[in-house]
Amino acid sequence: MVDNEKLLIHFFQDSLSDAALTWYMWLDNTKVKKWKDLADAFMRQYKFNIDMGADRLSLQAMEKDNKESIKEYARRWSEVAARVNPSILEKEMISLFSNTFKAPYFEYLVRSSAQHFTDLVVIAERIEQVIGLGKIADPTEKNGFTEKEKDIEGGC
Secondary structure (H helix, E strand, C coil): CCCCHHHHHHHHHHHCCHHHHHHHHHCCHHHCCCHHHHHHHHHHHHCHHHHCCCCHHHHHHCCCCCCCCHHHHHHHHHHHHCCCCCCCCHHHHHHHHHCCCCCCHHHHHHHCCCCCHHHHHHHHHHHHHHHHCCCCCCCCEECCEEHHHHHHHCCC
C-alpha cells in the first residue's frame, strides 16, 4: 500500500482524460489535502453517472455504428446491459439486442432460435459476413450506389 497520499493525488491525474482531466485541472488544490478529499470531490462531481444508470430504454435506443463490427457493438451493448438493474435475463437480452438492428439483420435475428446471447452474436456476425460477400443486399446500398455515392452523384 502506498502511504504517500501526495503521490497518489499527483498520479491520479494520469488516470483521467477529456472532461475529467479538465475538471481536475480546475480543482482548487488548497481544498485537497488528503486522498479522501480528492475521492470525495471526484464523487461529488461524477455521482450523476451512478445515479443515471442504464435501463432497458437506453438499451433499446442503442444502434450499431456503420464502422463498428458486430463483435464491437455486442461488447459495447453488453457492457451497458450489465449495468441495468434489475438484471436482464438471457431471453430478454436476446430480444432487446435483436430489436436494435435494422434490416436485413433484424429479420434474420428474430427468426433465429438462439437461446444464448453469444449465439445471437455469432448469428449476427454470419449475417455481416454474408452481406460482405454480397449474398444478402447491403441495406445502405441503393441501385448499386452507396448513399454517400448517391449524394455525390446528385450534387448534395
